[in-house]
Structure formats: structure tokens, C-alpha cells
Amino acid sequence: MKVTQVEFEVSAVKPAQYPDEVLPEIALAGRSNVGKSSLINCLIERKNLARTSSKPGKTQTINFYRINNQMFFADVPGYGFARVSKSIRAAWGKMMEAYFTERKSLKAVIQVVDLRHPPTADDQSMYQFLKYHQLPVVVVATKADKIPKGKWQKYLKVTKETLQIQPKDHLILFSAQTRQGKEELWHLIEEKLEL
Numbered sequence: 001m002k003v004t005q006v007e008f009e010v011s012a013v014k015p016a017q018y019p020d021e022v023l024p025e026i027a028l029a030g031r032s033n034v035g036k037s038s039l040i041n042c043l044i045e046r047k048n049l050a051r052t053s054s055k056p057g058k059t060q061t062i063n064f065y066r067i068n069n070q071m072f073f074a075d076v077p078g079y080g081f082a083r084v085s086k087s088i089r090a091a092w093g094k095m096m097e098a099y100f101t102e103r104k105s106l107k108a109v110i111q112v113v114d115l116r117h118p119p120t121a122d123d124q125s126m127y128q129f130l131k132y133h134q135l136p137v138v139v140v141a142t143k144a145d146k147i148p149k150g151k152w153q154k155y156l157k158v159t160k161e162t163l164q165i166q167p168k169d170h171l172i173l174f175s176a177q178t179r180q181g182k183e184e185l186w187h188l189i190e191e192k193l194e195l
């Protein structure tokens with residue numbers, strides 16, 4: 001997709017605050033600090049519209065971005081951040097469950113994992129949760145720039161096997177730094193949006 005117009009739409013914590021379901025939507029999912037917001041910025045070619053940070057827990061609300069008046073991206077807070085209280089964790093769970101189960105215009109979820117490490121137990125639970133709710137998932141293994149090219153296939157295999165990615169779901173190698181995988185990911189997004 002050629003991105004010509006990007007607007008921050010709204011931040012939400014509960015369904016009443018989400019934008020009207022007038023456009024098809026793609027959401028992110030993934031561990032805190034894995035690179036979800038960076039991935040959005042890479043796709044839309046904006047440096048820091050989706051706020052990123054080297055410290056986990058940067059994104060705290062569901063942030064909606066309107067792209068070309070054609071679609072929304074929903075950037076979400078990450079999971080698996082150890083230094084949060086039980087009550088915050090519970091609130092996060094409620095917020096995300098409401099979003100993933102109630103959002104009718106959600107066409108697919110981009111689940112971001114770190115290519116360098118086998119998917120965690122939280123990553124596995126997230127994938128299972130999305131599959132239980134019959135959501136199409138594109139798994140993106142990011143930070144590929146941190147692994148030598150000759151080892152990519154080996155690491156991808158670990159990602160695929162650990163998450164037990166279903167045959168109909170895609171796995172893409174990605175780097176927000178080198179923009180590796182950007183075109184391939186846009187292609188899949190357009191397919192899921194039926195644009």
C-alpha cells in the first residue's frame with residue numbers, strides 16, 4: 001500500500017471509546033518491548049508517530065491510527081512485562097480480551113515475536129487465544145537485523161515450531177531497522193483487508 005495519509009485517531013481503554021467500525025482494522029499483539037510500535041512506524045513510514053521506547057511498557061492504551069482513510073491500525077500494550085502488579089496485569093487482560101473478542105471490524109492480528117528468542121509461554125498463550133477466537137494471524141519475527149542472515153532459517157524454524165503456527169497463518173521475517181519484510185507484510189495486510 002502506498003501510504004499517503006496517516007492520522008492518530010484515538011486512544012482507548014474500553015469498547016465505548018473505540019472508533020466506529022467503519023473501516024477494516026489490523027491489530028498488533030506481542031510482548032512488551034518486542035517492537036510493535038516500531039513495526040507500525042516502519043509500515044507507515046513515520047519516525048515516531050506510534051511512540052516507542054527502549055523501556056518496556058511504553059504503550060499503555062489501545063491506540064488507533066487511520067491510514068489513507070482505508071483502514072485502522074490498532075497498536076496495543078504488550079504482555080509479559082514482569083515488573084507490573086497483579087491488578088495492572090488483570091486490567092490489561094480485561095482490556096485486551098474485550099478488544100480481541102468484541103471488535104467486529106478486526107480482520108487480522110499481527111503477532112510480533114523476537115526472532116532471536118524462542119517464543120515465550122506468553123507468546124504461545126497469545127497465539128492460542130487468537131486461534132481460539134478464530135482470528136487470522138500473521139506472525140512477524142522481528143529484529144532480524146540482530147541475527148546473521150545465514151541463521152535466519154534456523155531461527156524461523158524454532159519460531160514456527162514453538163508457536164505451532166497453523167498452515168494457513170503466515171510467518172514473516174522482519175526488521176524495523178532495515179525494513180526487511182515490509183513489502184511482504186503490506187501485501188498480506190492488503191489481502192486480509194480485502195482491499
Ligand code: GTP
Nearest residue numbers: 033034035036037038052053054057058059078176
Ligand atoms: P510496548 O509498547 O512497551 O509494548 O513495546 P513495543 O512492542 O511497542 O516496542 P517498541 O516499538 O517501543 O520497541 C522497543 C525497542 O526495540 C526500541 O528500543 C526499538 O528501537 C527496538 N526495536 C524495535 N524494532 C526493532 C528492530 O527491528 N531492530 C532492532 N534492532 N531494534 C528494534
Ligand code: MG
Nearest residue numbers: 036037058059
Ligand atoms: Mg508500543
